[in-house]
Amino acid sequence: MAELQDKISKKFPGATFEESEMLLINIADAQLHDLVKTLRDEHGFNYLVTIVGMDWKTSLGCVYYLADAAMSRFVSVKTQTEDRDNPMLHSIADLYRIAGILEREVYDFYGIVFIGNPDMRRLFLNIDWKGFPLRKDYDMNDVANAPSIENERQSDLTQTWVELPDGKVERREEIVFKPEDFVVNIGPQHPATHGVLRFRTAVDGETIKKIDVYMGYIHRGVEKLCEDLAYMQTLHFMDRLDYFSAHNYHHGLCLCIEKAAGIEVPQRAVVVRTLMDELSRIASHCLFIGTFCMDLGATTMLFYTLRVREQVLDIMEKTCGARMTFNYDCIGGVMADIHPDFVKDVKALLDTLDKNVAEYNKLFTGNVIAKNRLEGVGVLSHEDALSYAITGPSGRASGWACDVRKLVPYGAYDRVQFEQVVRTEGDSMARFKNRVDEILQSKHIIEQLIDNIPEGDYLAKVPKVLKLPVGHWFQVVEGCRGVFGVYIESDGSNKPYRLKLATPSLNAAAVVDHITRGQKIADLITIGGSMDYIVPDMDR
């Protein structure tokens, strides 16, 4: 890191550095694009983890989290602008394709315009929304944005800000769909969008020309809500993002808070958390297999996979008392000790897994229709997977070994043996097979831990009112769908000043347009299904 700091400071004399858990580079907006380009091209930081929009009261700005593909090094870049009325920063959408949509999110919440971003519309809020809700001076009174009974206004136009050669910035209008395009509205109420997501799809016969993703139908403003809640209370929302990886997301936020507060978690809790993560993964992938096959018309598969999922949920219910919103991991450990039957039940589950997975493969994976529907459909290249930051099983299907459990081990993952399931085809079949195989890897992990759950406390002593020191922390964990990142900025109080949740589903939805072009309408369902996005996870 020191070497990197030297090189950057030579090339960018204006940059200042802060060393916390990772190197933070402060840079002026004018040099941001060049700096990020240097980091990407010369130092291998080709994975944009997230962009955190920030309001520091005196200034608005962004923190960019970058990593290399192997996640061995992380670096953060901070840039800000003092202009609160007309904040503008330069876009890096040309460097990382995912930045396009992440910048739209920042624009939506903070009103920061990104010069050069080709599509500067709001992302989650509707067009007529007044104000930028995550700014600290936002008027929370609902008079300005009273609930409307009118149809939501929509526009086929988008806007973009272009920097002219003389340095002036000009706003331009661009067209999303031409009047002669045959646009089919798939969603927000549609069986294959797996929630309230909307694809405006321009088609030519059965062939897809362009997709415009509309999201935000179940945007709840979790990040804003968290700013008014104590750290313990913020945890409850993690169940409600990606509800299939509730344990994993809880784990991520707990790790971040524990790291900031310096809390040591008892070993028993560490192992139990890891076990729960992997059980969630099995349940989540089972559900994926079932619903994905159902989308393709093979309805029966859903019932076979739900049998296994049901077994996992029964185990969860005994220990956590819930089947969906478990709320089990908490700061300093876990809420309750495992149920006396836990070990026995988990072993019974593991015994059935091999047989079930073999059955899934026999029924579906080898089927000639399934092969025709999946192979070569929605190919996501390795470069695009990195550029769109598609992580999790989908990213690993494109040949990017991006498993956080292996690359940046947390919990008990450093003491277990398992394989990263990596395929290079990048098509829907690879994404499907990856998830089937990951069930067996999760089984392998659980097998190693289930007989070695350490005795002792399951919860560390944590002060009733937890205050974090001033500073900021970032933590990544492996959710069931990819890398889940948590950013916490604290001003020393018992509430987070800013809590940013970087979720994999947003990226998965953003890439759909890119990989469906030129494919058939039926392939949109295949591709959307194989990306396995969860709508509450992208909307937050």
Add this chain to the structure above:
Amino acid sequence: MDNYTIDNFHSFTEWFDHLLNGCMPGWLATTIECLLVGVGLLLVYAVLALFYILYERKICAYFQCRLGPNRVGPWGLLQSMADAVKMLIKELIELKHIDKFLFALAPYLVIIASMLCFAVLPWGNGLQIINFNIGIFFLIACSSIGVLGILLAGWSSNNKFTLIGALRSGAQMVSYELSVGLSILTMVAFAGTMDVVKIVEAQADHWFIFSAHIPAIIAFVIYMIAGTAETNRGPFDLPEAESELTAGYHTEYSGIHFGFFYLAEYLNLFIVSGVATLMFFGGWMPFRVEGWDGFNEIMGYIPSVVWFLMKAFVLSFVIIWFKWTYPRLRIDQLLSLEWKYLLPINLVNLVLMVIIIWQGWYFGNF
């Protein structure tokens, strides 16, 4: 006419015809007969649909480790009754900006097409509505009217999903009709007649699937695939692919109009199985082996209607089995399956059949 089975409807219908003609003028007798046939047909149609809905739900439940309907009546037997009543009392939602006439016409076209097909299906020994010398041809012709209804439904709904569904359906049914037609033509060439009664009687000792062996089996497999596609059932249910087009061409229909589409789907399933029974498995003819007179007599004690329905239900089971096992094809794969594989195989098969007939390489004598 030989008595292959204990029931022989010929004598009954002739007796009834004489009875009526004896006590009233000819035109009145014909009108009464037509009315009775019409009412009977409607009843059979409704009962069959109710049965098929329950049949499919129970079968798919067992495939999926469920129990299926089991609350209404013993073993859920009255479930489809309840569904039918629900369907009848539902509101017909009026839509704006649609072609009202065509929109209302479409479901009737679909249901008329499948009803007309019933006219020539031989249900039992002497039990059929009309018997004429081009029965099979009439059946194929009638079943093609159905696609018109589907196209109209999709077009007149003024909805993009229904339009895509209708166009898919048009492409699919026009393509697969070729295969249905050709595989039946293969069997017609073997039978030497299009008269359904003669076709059944020709299979008294050997069902065609045995007597015409290889080409018949090929034709049967193709017929089953194409027939499944003709009825818009999985894995060929693209016109109403629910995960893509919500409900395809009938998205905008409600109440009994939707019910007609639903009904027609199940009845078409029966017709496809019925025609397969007729062309390959001897229709209502009992299972007989030449020379085993005792065995043949015992088989003959089972009524011909039962034979026909049993065979048709078994074949329907196979089609239902397809649906609940396979994922759905994509439109281009569906069309290439037909035009690149089924159609050429079919043409070659027809030639093969002709050679077999010419050389006399078949079992049985006719």
